[in-house]
Amino acid sequence: DSGVTQTPKHLITATGQRVTLRCSPRSGDLSVYWYQQSLDQGLQFLIQYYNGEERAKGNILERFSAQQFPDLHSELNLSSLELGDSALYFCASSDGGNPTYNEQFFGPGTRLTVL
Amino acid sequence: LAKTTQPISMDSYEGQEVNITCSHNNIATNDYITWYQQFPSQGPRFIIQGYKTKVTNEVASLFIPADRKSSTLSLPRVSLSDTAVYYCLVGPQYGGNQGGKLIFGQGTELSVKP
Helix, strand or coil: CCCCEEECCEEEECCCCCEEEEEECCCCCCEEEEEEEECCCEEEEEEEEECCEEEEECCCCCCEEEEECCCCCEEEEECCCCHHHCEEEEEEEECCCCCCCCCCEECCCEEEEEC | CCCCECCCEEEEECCCCEEEEEECCCCCCCEEEEEEEECCCCCCEEEEEECCEEEECCCCEEEECCCCCEEEEEECCCCHHHCEEEEEEEEECCCCCCCCCCCCCCCEEEEEEC
8 A cells, every 4th residue: 555545446437528536645745646547658647746836747638637735635637538538547646855766656546437 | 858668578487586677778867767566457666766786675676787778677586476567767866846757668567477
């Protein structure tokens, strides 16, 4: 158990809909990262937040947005969903205080299926 | 960010030592080499990280030659539970308030047989 929690575990929805994925980082971790893993694209970095502020952006679509709240949990919002958005979405966290040796702690993921 | 090349798959038997080599010809001076393990439908898990020479922890060793253009992850006496995908990542260390994205390649799918 990495200490990172994600809800829900599974999500099935229809095209055009909007969903919200939630992540709670490890206690004390200030950085939260979101990744998307699909069969054809592998693991793709989406976005990073540090202590409530956006720090790095990857291949995140404009239909997707994220935020980190004062209690450090984070939400990833996916809208106007398409079939191709079906994937595993992982949240990871790391200690923001010191150099982290690139060690991120990943949650169990949310499996999104768009029908 | 340096590009990495790994074998797509490897097979081994229980009790054997497994060595997975990663090529990173364009590694930068401030880049570190990090390995992650991923089981099906689970998030990746940090295994080991190094900069040069050899690093060892309780689960693996990492060998890095002097030119740092490649690295080898060594798993001693593998078991069936080591069947997973192993990713080699190359990039700078960072503090959490910097852009600490991890770039995952295709990874090496290791299959351990009884």
